[in-house]
Structure formats: structure tokens, C-alpha cells
Amino acid sequence: MLGLTSSDWEALRLTLRLALISTGLLLVLCLPLAWWLAHTQRRIKVVIEALVALPLVLPPTVIGFYLLILLGPRGVVGGTLERLGVGHLAFTFTGLVIGSMIYSLPFVVQPLQNAFQAMGRRPLEVAATLRAGPFDRLLSVVLPLSRQGLLTAAVLSFAHTLGEFGVLLMIGGGIPGQTQVASIAIYSHVEALDYASAHRLSLFLMLVAFTLLTCIYALNRRFKVVGVMP
Amino acid sequence: MSVSGTLRLKRGDFELEAELELPERGVTALFGRSGSGKTTLLRCLAGLERGEGWLSVNGCRWQHGRHFLPVHRRPLGYVFQEASLFPHLRVRDNLRYGYRRVAAGQRRVDFDETVHLLGVEALLDRHPHALSGGQRQRVAIARALLASPRLLLMDEPMASLDAASKAEILPYLERLHTHLEIPVVYVSHALEEVARLADYLVLLEAGRVLAAGPLHELLVRSDLPLSHADNAAAVLEARVLECDAVQQVIALECGAGRLWLSHPPAPTGTPLRVSVKARDVVISLTPPQDSSVLNCLPARISEIADDPHPGHLLVRLTIGDQTLISRITREAAKRLALVVGQPVYAQLRGAALS
Amino acid sequence: MQAIFKRLLMSVAALGMSLALTMAQAEQEPTRIAAAASLRAVMDELVATYRTQHPAASLEAVYGASGSLRAQIENGAPFDLFFSADMAFPQALEAGGHAAGDVTPYAEGRLVLWSEDIDASTLTLGELADARFRRIAIANPRHAPYGARAEEALRASGLWQTLEPKLVFGENIGQALQMVHSGAANVGILALAQMHASSMRGSTFHLIDSSLHQPLENGFIITRRGGDDPTARGFADFMQSPEAQRILEAYGFSMPRGD
Numbered sequence: 001m002l003g004l005t006s007s008d009w010e011a012l013r014l015t016l017r018l019a020l021i022s023t024g025l026l027l028v029l030c031l032p033l034a035w036w037l038a039h040t041q042r043r044i045k046v047v048i049e050a051l052v053a054l055p056l057v058l059p060p061t062v063i064g065f066y067l068l069i070l071l072g073p074r075g076v077v078g079g080t081l082e083r084l085g086v087g088h089l090a091f092t093f094t095g096l097v098i099g100s101m102i103y104s105l106p107f108v109v110q111p112l113q114n115a116f117q118a119m120g121r122r123p124l125e126v127a128a129t130l131r132a133g134p135f136d137r138l139l140s141v142v143l144p145l146s147r148q149g150l151l152t153a154a155v156l157s158f159a160h161t162l163g164e165f166g167v168l169l170m171i172g173g174g175i176p177g178q179t180q181v182a183s184i185a186i187y188s189h190v191e192a193l194d195y196a197s198a199h200r201l202s203l204f205l206m207l208v209a210f211t212l213l214t215c216i217y218a219l220n221r222r223f224k225v226v227g228v229m230p
Numbered sequence: 231m232s233v234s235g236t237l238r239l240k241r242g243d244f245e246l247e248a249e250l251e252l253p254e255r256g257v258t259a260l261f262g263r264s265g266s267g268k269t270t271l272l273r274c275l276a277g278l279e280r281g282e283g284w285l286s287v288n289g290c291r292w293q294h295g296r297h298f299l300p301v302h303r304r305p306l307g308y309v310f311q312e313a314s315l316f317p318h319l320r321v322r323d324n325l326r327y328g329y330r331r332v333a334a335g336q337r338r339v340d341f342d343e344t345v346h347l348l349g350v351e352a353l354l355d356r357h358p359h360a361l362s363g364g365q366r367q368r369v370a371i372a373r374a375l376l377a378s379p380r381l382l383l384m385d386e387p388m389a390s391l392d393a394a395s396k397a398e399i400l401p402y403l404e405r406l407h408t409h410l411e412i413p414v415v416y417v418s419h420a421l422e423e424v425a426r427l428a429d430y431l432v433l434l435e436a437g438r439v440l441a442a443g444p445l446h447e448l449l450v451r452s453d454l455p456l457s458h459a460d461n462a463a464a465v466l467e468a469r470v471l472e473c474d475a476v477q478q479v480i481a482l483e484c485g486a487g488r489l490w491l492s493h494p495p496a497p498t499g500t501p502l503r504v505s506v507k508a509r510d511v512v513i514s515l516t517p518p519q520d521s522s523v524l525n526c527l528p529a530r531i532s533e534i535a536d537d538p539h540p541g542h543l544l545v546r547l548t549i550g551d552q553t554l555i556s557r558i559t560r561e562a563a564k565r566l567a568l569v570v571g572q573p574v575y576a577q578l579r580g581a582a583l584s
Numbered sequence: 585m586q587a588i589f590k591r592l593l594m595s596v597a598a599l600g601m602s603l604a605l606t607m608a609q610a611e612q613e614p615t616r617i618a619a620a621a622s623l624r625a626v627m628d629e630l631v632a633t634y635r636t637q638h639p640a641a642s643l644e645a646v647y648g649a650s651g652s653l654r655a656q657i658e659n660g661a662p663f664d665l666f667f668s669a670d671m672a673f674p675q676a677l678e679a680g681g682h683a684a685g686d687v688t689p690y691a692e693g694r695l696v697l698w699s700e701d702i703d704a705s706t707l708t709l710g711e712l713a714d715a716r717f718r719r720i721a722i723a724n725p726r727h728a729p730y731g732a733r734a735e736e737a738l739r740a741s742g743l744w745q746t747l748e749p750k751l752v753f754g755e756n757i758g759q760a761l762q763m764v765h766s767g768a769a770n771v772g773i774l775a776l777a778q779m780h781a782s783s784m785r786g787s788t789f790h791l792i793d794s795s796l797h798q799p800l801e802n803g804f805i806i807t808r809r810g811g812d813d814p815t816a817r818g819f820a821d822f823m824q825s826p827e828a829q830r831i832l833e834a835y836g837f838s839m840p841r842g843d
Contacts, residue, residue, distance in 0.1 A: 173752025174754075
């Protein structure tokens with residue numbers, strides 16, 4: 001179909017799955033982290049902020065190499081999992097998810113942190129005095145009020161994962177059907193001078209991403225409200 | 231006592247240490263200069279700050295030792311200085327936010343009634359950003375009331391409003407005063423506001439309680455800074471006797487005498503509060519026959535105290551079972567040979583109803 | 585005030601002139617070799633040796649993936665010589681009219697088996713089917729020459745079907761080595777030249793029979809840009825010298841068999 005081979009389709013499916021899962025997990029995990037960063041007065045905050053930004057510093061393949069060491073059978077994480085009988089994470093889909101999450105971390109934490117800082121503590125105090133418990137406050141106040149930041153974070157993380165290559169190739173090993181995502185497939189087409197296949201897959205990937213992002217932005221426009229507490 | 235406790239909190243250089251015993255009904259004002267710890271104390275009562283000590287409200291322990299009831303479990307209403315409406319919700323949903331979170335069986339307020347009490351019926355479908363400052367604060371007060379509080383806390387709800395919005399909102403606050411059956415703690419640094427709204431006063435200075443007691447007593451105590459302020463005033467409790475609808479004047483019965491005030495007609499017997507500034511009280515030895523000042527009450531001097539101003543004295547006057555204060559010059563006191571226990575006449579150059 | 589202004593103007597002028605001079609010097613660019621990343625160690629030594637023989641020559645090497653370098657040269661990159669890790673890329677450049685002369689084979693690479701955990705010297709390809717080898721790293725056969733030859737060797741040994749599920753693919757032979765280094769892959773089919781890198785000193789490996797695959801011939805060309813450059817010509821000639829051959833051999837390359 002559309003001139004894409006079955007392994008191209010497989011790569012696309014894998015890419016979307018990876019982008020959705022890692023974006024979803026990142027949003028959930030980064031919420032408390034970004035909240036803490038937005039409100040803490042502790043000095044350690046600047047260190048954590050710098051750590052979060054670190055994935056931007058290293059070349060992706062190098063991050064991939066370090067992750068491979070960490071998650072592989074001889075690494076702290078991979079080795080422990082191995083001893084627990086779970087098996088190490090190098091060249092697995094789980095490994096890919098972890099890799100892309102680490103790589104996209106700053107793109108999620110920073111918009112969320114900004115949104116939370118802009119919101120301040122007041123809306124939560126108000127909600128608490130109106131009988132809303134902590135989880136209730138998260139759903140009824142924090143999420144709606146930081147929707148813009150959440151959206152930015154989700155879009156950045158999603159798009160970033162779609163295009164990610166270096167980290168994913170290193171940690172995933174480019175195994176067709178398992179860890180070969182669309183970006184790796186495209187790169188491989190180009191390197192093999194199979195430009196026609198590369199163009200087709202690139203075009204399709206961009207089309208999918210474009211459609212998805214347009215839908216998200218359109219939805220956001222429809223539900224736009226004023227975000228500052230009067 | 232419905233609200234009692236001892237709360238301590240240290241924040242950098244500032245240290246709050248307050249012991250409280252507040253009455254079951256009516257408005258208690260936490261009064262003091264900015265930085266005296268009023269808001270901090272109020273936040274401690276709400277549980278928004280976690281101080282040390284204990285606090286019990288209506289017999290329920292809100293804080294004791296390591297026990298600390300989180301804010302959302304405390305049946306309270308809190309009105310912040312800025313209205314702090316949720317920007318993503320229309321007025322109706324802002325009002326319903328706390329209302330929905332109280333079990334139907336435990337609700338003690340009616341939605342429509344509260345909406346009517348604060349006059350926000352016409353605003354229900356608007357977004358908060360389309361409201362004026364006064365309207366927002368009214369919605370915020372209604373929202374707090376709709377959560378069926380057993381204690382209403384208000385942090386200078388008028389401080390961020392302009393004069394027009396203040397004038398708009400004051401009548402609503404006074405209505406609350408007469409309608410609410412729950413204790414209200416009201417933070418303010420404006421004496422006029424306190425004189426109009428409060429029944430009980432807690433005077434704070436540098437994080438400590440300087441004095442606490444019924445408003446009319448504390449206002450006239452010469453050992454407290456209140457009576458020496460430029461706009462120092464006493465309050466008199468009065469009742470409507472008769473009205474003149476044509477001249478828009480009402481007569482009030484007040485302890486030992488009768489007062490005339492410009493005011494739209496009100497039903498006979500309505501209780502009203504009259505606030506009289508110390509600088510507006512003139513003392514004479516005989517009932518004046520030829521003065522333009524209409525209101526004159528027979529009184530007895532109960533105290534003559536020094537004023538921070540070297541040329542002034544503060545005179546406390548007992549009128550029936552109520553008290554007025556008058557600020558006069560030392561020279562005048564000498565000329566009239568005023569002494570404690572002397573019967574005099576208090577002429578009121580101005581009196582405001584509250 | 586005016587004096588200060590004058591002085592300022594003069595220092596600005598001086599700065600401008602010195603900048604212009606620097607730029608004029610930059611015009612005389614050195615002769616540049618574009619070489620496959622896998623050649624880094626050996627090429628550094630070749631260039632150093634050539635420099636000692638020709639102190640006046642200005643020569644430097646730039647490293648990258650052969651495919652990328654090829655695309656860059658096609659698009660006018662300032663490279664005078666191109667040393668590829670295969671024959672196909674320089675041949676494509678020649679066919680496209682980007683070369684000043686024929687493709688010259690200069691060395692032949694060999695495949696090895698290497699593992700971080702175990703002594704690979706006694707290892708054979710057949711043993712890779714063992715369960716203890718869970719992941720085998722090779723370069724991507726689709727576009728990396730060493731990957732393609734590795735696939736040929738496995739197919740010729742009748743192992744491809746069995747081993748394919750265990751394979752992980754590096755973008756190039758360098759990444760395949762990193763995968764083995766990290767321990768994430770148990771074993772890799774790598775390049776003999778890599779075993780001569782300084783960090784690999786003393787490691788033991790199994791040399792894979794070169795008859796199992798097509799020769800891993802490496803070729804170079806002088807680009808059209810380098811056609812008139814005497815240093816480029818000089819270095820091309822140097823590559824045929826016994827001195828250069830000795831260095832190549834020391835780094836695990838054998839001489840082209842010649843056809």
C-alpha cells in the first residue's frame with residue numbers, strides 16, 4: 001500500500017506506539033517533578049534543573065551508548081533486572097521507551113514547569129478551602145489551568161520521539177519489527193541509496209505527524225480559555 | 231467558645247505566637263498593621279500554613295500535637311484578598327465547585343438563596359475575566375458560603391478594591407453579618423471597616439495578641455492605640471424609633487437619649503450601629519440651646535487620659551451602658567474644669583450609621 | 585574627546601586590517617583528505633608519516649561515514665582526496681564525474697569475531713548459535729560494507745537463518761563495536777582494523793575466513809577539486825610506497841589482491 005513495504009509499515013506502527021507511550025509516561029512522571037521544581041525553595045533545585053537539561057548537551061548516539069551501558073546486562077539497571085529474572089533492557093522496546101523518555105525529558109519538564117510557575121499556588125489553596133482533596137485538585141484545577149503547558153510538552157515530546165534516531169538506534173539495535181523505528185528505516189533507506197523508499201516513508205511520517213499535530217492544535221483552539229486567575 | 235487555640239509559627243525573622251478564644255457567633259476582626267501577622271494567623275486557622283500548637287473549632291480538633299486536619303477536610307470558607315476565581319470555570323461552576331463537594335445531607339445553605347444574598351444571579355453564565363473587581367469578590371464570597379462552612383475566614387476581601395467597589399460590596403458584608411449563624415474571622419487594617427463590621431476584636435502587634443475583646447470595649451480603651459488613632463471612633467448600638475420619609479431622617483433610641491440621622495426610612499425597632507469619631511464629640515457643661523448640632527446626649531465622664539499629642543486629652547464618656555470617646559484640647563479641659571464623675575453633655579457633630 | 589575618538593577609529597581600522605589578513609591566509613587552504621571513520625587510527629599515522637617526509641606540505645584529514653562523505657563531495661565539499669571504507673562510494677563518485685582519475689584500491693579489510701566477556705580467539709562462527717550468545721552486533725548490511733560482508737559470511741556458513749533473530753544493527757561498524765563494548769551485545773562481527781585501536785590493545789579475537797565473503801576492498805579517489813593539487817597527487821603516490829603498505833599492515837589491513 002502506498003508503495004510502503006511491510007517492514008516500513010511495521011516501523012511506522014512501532015514509531016507511533018513508542019511516541020505515544022513515552023509521551024504518556026513522560027507527562028505522568030514529569031508532573032510531580034515539574035511541580036516540585038516550580039515551587040521548591042531548596043537550593044538543590046538548580047542542580048536538578050541542570051540535570052534535566054543535560055540530555056540536550058550530549059550527542060544522541062553518545063546518550064544511546066551510555067544508556068546501553070546502563071541498561072545492558074553489565075549495567076546497574078540492566079544487571080539488577082537480569083538478576084531479578086526480568087532480563088536486561090538493551091535492544092528491547094522497553095529500552096527504547098526509556099531511551100526516548102530520557103532524551104525528551106527537558107522538552108516535557110520545561111513547559112510544565114513554566115505553566116506551574118505561572119499558575120502559582122493560589123488556585124490550589126482556593127480549591128483546598130473548597131473541600132477538594134489533593135487528587136481532586138490535580139484534576140479539577142492543575143490540569144485545566146496548565147493545559148497550554150501540557151499541550152506544548154506533549155507535542156514536543158511526541159514530535160521529538162518521531163524524529164529521534166541516534167539514541168534509538170544505539171539502544172534498540174535497529175531490529176526490524178522490534179526496535180527499528182521509522183527514523184531508522186528512513187536513514188537506512190538513504191544510506192542504501194534507496195531514495196524512493198526513503199522519500200515515501202519520510203513523506204508518510206511527516207503526513208501522519210502533521211495531521212496529528214493539526215488536530216491537537218485545532219482542539220486546543222476550540223477549548224481556549226483565559227489562563228490567568230483574575 | 232467556638233474557636234480556641236494556641237498557634238505558633240516561625241518564618242525567618244517573623245514569629246507568630248497567638249492565643250485565641252473567639253465567640254460562637256458574629257464577626258471577629260483580626261486587626262493590626264501590615265506585618266503584624268493577621269494574614270499568617272488566618273492562614274494557620276485555615277491550615278494553609280502549618281504552625282505548631284493546637285486549634286479546636288466547634289468542639290472539633292483541627293490541630294493538636296501531630297494531628298493536623300488538612301485544609302480540604304476543614305469545614306471552612308475562605309475569601310482571599312484577590313477574588314481568585316477559577317479562570318477556566320464560568321461563575322456558575324465556580325459557585326458549584328465547593329457546593330458539589332459537600333455531601334447533599336451536610337449542606338446547610340441553599341444555592342439560589344446564597345446567589346440572591348450576594349446579588350450574583352445575573353452573572354452566573356459569565357466568565358470571571360468579564361466581571362468587575364467588586365463582582366468577582368461577591369462571587370468569591372458566595373462560593374465560600376456555598377461550601378457550607380462552620381467558620382468563615384476573610385482576608386481583607388476589600389483591600390484590592392477601589393472605593394466604588396468597596397461601597398458596592400460593604401452592604402453585602404453587612405447582610406452576611408445579620409444572616410450568618412457561623413463565626414466569621416475577618417482580617418483588616420482599616421479601622422472604619424472594622425467599626426462597621428466587627429463584633430469582637432483581636433488586636434495583633436508583631437505576631438502577638440495585644441488585646442482581645444468585644445469591639446465597643448476595645449475601641450474606647452485608652453491604653454490601646456485604637457483610641458489614639460486620628461480616626462479613632464466608638465460605636466453605639468441603637469434602635470429605630472421613628473422615620474420622616476419626606477426629609478429622609480430617622481430617629482434612633484440610644485441608651486440614654488435620642489439621635490437624629492439622615493437615612494432612608496427603616497422599620498421601627500431595627501437595630502442599627504452608629505459609629506462616632508472621637509474628634510466629632512464636643513463636650514459642654516449645659517445642654518446647648520443655640521447650637522446647630524442636633525444630637526446631644528447626657529453623659530458622665532468616666533476617664534480622662536493623656537493623648538500622644540501633648541496638647542490633647544482623651545475623655546471617656548458613659549452614656550447609659552454605652553461609651554463614647556472625645557478628643558479635646560488640654561486648654562478646653564482646664565477651662566471647663568472637667569473631672570472624672572462629672573455629668574456633661576456630649577454633642578455629636580457627626581455620626582455614621584453602620 | 586576628539587583625540588580619544590581618533591584613537592578609537594585607528595584601533596578599529598587596525599582590527600579590520602588584521603581580520604582581512606587572517607582571511608587572506610585562510611584562502612590558502614590545506615589539502616584535505618576525507619576518510620571513513622573506521623580509518624581514523626591508520627590515516628592519522630599515514631598523514632603524520634607523509635608530513636615528516638614533506639614538511640612543506642599542508643595536509644589534514646577529516647573523518648566521517650563513507651556515505652555521508654560521498655554525498656558531501658557530490659555537493660561541493662572542499663575535499664581533495666576521498667578514502668572510502670569500500671569501493672562502491674568512490675566508484676559512484678567517479679561515475680558521477682566527481683573524480684580526477686580512476687578509483688585506486690589501497691587496502692583490504694578483514695572481519696573478526698570479538699567479545700568483551702570471553703576470549704574470542706577460540707570462538708568459531710558456528711558457536712554463535714549457542715544460547716549464551718543472546719545478541720550479536722553487526723554493522724547494517726544494507727549500507728555498511730562490513731555489515732554486508734558479515735551477512736555474506738554468515739550465509740556462506742549456513743548460519744544466517746539461525747542467527748538473524750539475534751542480530752542487532754549498528755549504523756556503522758563503529759557503533760557495532762560500541763554495542764559489544766557496553767556488554768549489551770555479547771559478541772560482534774567487527775573489523776580487524778578496529779582491533780588495532782589503542783583502546784583495544786591486547787584483546788583477542790577470531791579472524792573470520794575471508795573466503796566466506798567478497799573482498800572488503802577499500803578504494804580512494806582524487807576528487808575533481810584535488811586534480812591540480814600537487815600535495816594530493818603526492819599523497820596518492822605515497823599510498824603505493826612500501827612505507828605506507830607497512831603502516832596499513834600494522835593496522836590490520838592486507839594489500840589488495842589485485843585483479
